[in-house]
Amino acid sequence: MKKEYRIKKNKEFQDVFQHGKSTANRQFVVYVLEKQDVNHFRIGLSVSKKIGNAVVRNRIKRLIRQFFLEHKDVVDQHKDYVIIARKPVAEMDYVEVKGSLQHVLKRAKVLSRSR
Template sequence: MEKAYRIKRNKDFQFIYKKGKSVANKQFVVYVKYKEELEHFRLGISVSKKLGNAVVRNRIKRGIRENFKVHKNDIIPAEIIVIARQPAKNMTTLEMQASLEHVLKIAKVFNKRIK
């Protein structure tokens, strides 16, 4: 992900947790804070150490980032935080993508209808 698409600062995470809306399924929790002044979405990813070692956590983060790269043009300008839950550690990248698409549709962050 390019630098402009990232949320890194703890202050930004805390603001989105407090002011944003949350949506969840069994594998992911998504917080969304809508902002019209943004040109594109910003993404923050949180994967707890409880999910596994660094290899497992990084694999989950790569899968999440890949899903957002695929749908880069379809996501509305908003600040989005994705939190991985325990079942996500046993998923393949394609299963992660399907689950993320599901939770993002519920959160209404797509510009148009995704198949």
């Protein structure tokens, strides 16, 4: 993901947590914050050490980024997203992660159409 598509600063994360709306399923919690002044979405990822070692956590982050890369045309562009991975994600492959993220983003009403 390009730098302009990422949320990195703690203040930006806190802004999404405090003012955004959350939606969850068993694998992910997604916080969504409306941002009208940007032309594209941004994502922030949070994968706790409780989920696994660095290899597992980085794999999960790669899978989430890949989902957003493939679905950038159907995800609402004027929003910030913070995705928190939960424990069951550690055993999932990409197809399962993709299905779970589609499910939680549909519940959050931010997918325009699904693939």
